[in-house]
Amino acid sequence: MTRTFGLAPSAAEIEALARATLARLPEQFRAHLGEILLQVEDFADDELLDDLGIENPFDLTGVYEGVTVAVRGWEESGTMPDRVRLFRLPILLEWAERGDETLEHLVAHVVIHEIGHHFGLSDEDMHALEEMAG
Template identity: 70%
Template structure:
């Protein structure tokens, strides 16, 4: 991704990085994402933070909103699509604090974690999936 030195990656830059990470997903996962919507915004809204018990907006880098595939039944057809939201400013802060990985890798890491929730995966499984996407 080409950008001017000194400018933080934009929402569009993060969307592009997320789409690039999606293209690297193993086919067996990508085929089951269905209509999951990926959105990027600067921060989570106060209501979501309160619902999750998070005090500071920089503490939430992403969220999966939907029903994991492991909990679905026919009764859930016709509902709104699941959504993954990535929060740009918390991700940028983490990127600056870590300093040991690329922006694209960190965006992919957060996205894969949230995709893992869609599949009902545990953290170890999410890490294994992330290794496949690297």
């Protein structure tokens, strides 16, 4: 498959795709997302890459930062809200390399995987959630 590329989607366009994914999640998940932040950056910062032991910034498409629903308690009162960070350039590279799926599908996959960490879901459960939000 040959793709003709125009301008690369902006951070705002990636965020819009991600927010559309969140809106399609089943209500039982949306109700528990609370004040979760969604941020789109070109790459992860060096500190995060070092913390995760990742050398190539193109190897990280997203990350969940926060306290999972399974361990959340009153002790977290007053802490920073949970957030999902998406990394635009690694997502765009993966999309270009795959060539067999839409950008919307790939962004949804990354968002759901990271939201899955918020809920403490297994990979199998994340795949099921992806089907529900499809």
